[in-house]
Amino acid sequence: MIFVGTCGFCEARKRYFQNFKTVEIQQTFYRILKEKTLKKWQSEAPEDFIFSIKAFQGITHPANSPTWKRSNVKPSRDVGFLKPTNEVFKYWEITLNEARILNASFILIQLPKSFKETEENFANAEGFFSKISRDIEIAVELRGWSEKGIKKFVREFDVIDVTDPLARKPLHKGNINYYRLHGAYENGRIIYKHKYTDEELEKIAERVKEWNKKESYIYFNNVYMCDDAKRFKRLI
Template sequence: MIHVGTCGFCEAREKYFKDFDAVEVQQTFYKVLQEKTLERWRKKAPEEFTFSIKAFQGVTHPSNSPTWRRSNVKPSKNVGLLRPTNEVLHYWRITLKEAKVLGARFILIQLPRSFKEGEESFENAEKFFNAIDRGDFEIGVELRGWSEKGVKRFVREFDVIDVTDPLLRIPLHKGSVNYYRLHGKYEGGKIIYNHSYSDEELKKIRERVLGWNVEESFVFFNNTSMCRDAKRFKLILDLH
């Protein structure tokens, strides 16, 4: 089973709930949301609709990250990078509560490039995952700039889903669910979000997602043409 959606609602929510069967909520990364907002989304969504939420940036991103400019929270120097500080653990509890209110299935932890591959990061992650309550949620982690060896060690040690781009590499965890994020194209180690996927690229994504056979796959588009490309991808899936 392949579920298709976008990173954030790419169109009016009522229409989105008809066009797609899953969404990765982005607002929870930038801001702490009101419960009534999340309750309203859950109420309007079809019963079988899948929500994934992106963990608040206080868990993942240090205070010098430009992403904080869009936040409704002022960061301290102790936020981010899975450091087991009181602030990081506090923001994880907020994310966990939001996920419960929304009835989410997944929590995505998207780590910045400043979360470097190395023992310090592994030590922080070990303390973080030992300290937190995971609830009943499946946790996906997107590591940027890491080697395949480092990613494989991370997802196995901490029992998380390896979130990746199917055009880049095969998922390195072992489980019944794969979780993909499609940001656009890559040039010189940088992501070019301003990209529209060609039919050939979408067919290759389909081939790889189906080829890495698991019970379920979630494919979330996160490029500037994400709404259009996600709908085109659904058509390509339906044609085969």
């Protein structure tokens, strides 16, 4: 099975639920949401709809990250980088509760490029994953890590390796692949204002089908994500 969606509702929710079978919620990364908001979304969605939510930035991003400007929480020095601190664990429990309300299938942990491939960060991850509750599948997006480092990370902590199918093949074991399509890449920077060509979508479809396991999830996250996701759905 191959499921296609976008990172966030790219159109009115009622229309989105008609056009797509899955979504990756972005608001949970920037802000702590009210339970009534999450319950409303869950009640509006079709019974077989699949939610994924992005973990709150207090788990992944340090206090100097510009993403905190959009938050309804003020960060301390103890946040981010999977540090095994009381504050990070508190934010994980909040994220986990949000996922449970939505009956989400996945929690995405998207780590910033500043989360370097170092012994310190790997040790932080060990401390984090050894203590958290995890009754929901966890997908992790690492940026700037070597394939060797990614393979060690996802296998050590039993998480799904999130990747762009135009960049590389997923490195984890298991029955689920999870892809995020941000746009184009230039000199190490992501160009979100990129509209995928027919040739690019065909190449993505070819690789997703070739690497497909039990299930594959593809989430578009570029400026033109709604149109590109619909084009991709028609293609496959």
